[in-house]
Amino acid sequence: MGRRILNDALRTMVNAERRGFATAKLQPISGVMISFLNIMKHRGYIKKFEVFDPHRVGKITVELQGRIKDCKALTYRQDLRATEIEKYRTRMLPTRQWGYVVVTTPNGVLDHEEAIRQNCCSFYGGGR
Structure with a gap:
């Protein structure tokens, strides 16, 4: 572990x-x-x-529920800006239609849609 x-x-x-x-x-x-x-x-x-x-x-x-196909955590830290989230999401997810990227931010743990909505300025780490 x-x-x-x-x-x-x-x-x-x-x-x-x-x-x-x-x-x-x-x-x-x-x-x-x-x-x-x-x-x-x-x-x-x-x-x-x-x-x-x-x-x-x-x-x-x-x-x-029977809906999880794959789920991974990235263990290394990455600093992202709110404007870079969409590029990061398209690079990390296998398709554009399905899936979420979950990131830890100063505002807590958020998925990529909520992070864009809140317009967080800096992200620490990432996961999918």
């Missing part, structure tokens, strides 16, 4: 989807992971999730 908590959790969800499971159990957890799952729930990629014991190692049970 180590420092790649979000990437390992996303791989667990993708593998559970490919095997046809209805739920996935994620452990350990982080605040960024919870924010990411809120975005996935809002966009309809997962049904719901439940956090158990968030003050210790913690566990999350995620009810899968």
Whole structure:
């Protein structure tokens, strides 16, 4: 596991989807992971999730919708301006019609559409 908590959790969800499971159990957890799952729930990629014991190692049970094809986390930091988000999205996503890029910003964890709407000036890290 180590420092790649979000990437390992996303791989667990993708593998559970490919095997046809209805739920996935994620452990350990982080605040960024919870924010990411809120975005996935809002966009309809997962049904719901439940956090158990968030003050210790913690566990999350995620009810899968069957819509996740691929999901990855980029572990290196990238600085982007709000005007560069669209170019970054077309470079990172396989198609223009589907998918979201989720970035961590000074305003919190946002998907690319919300980040453009809020016109955040600087982005730290990125994920898809």
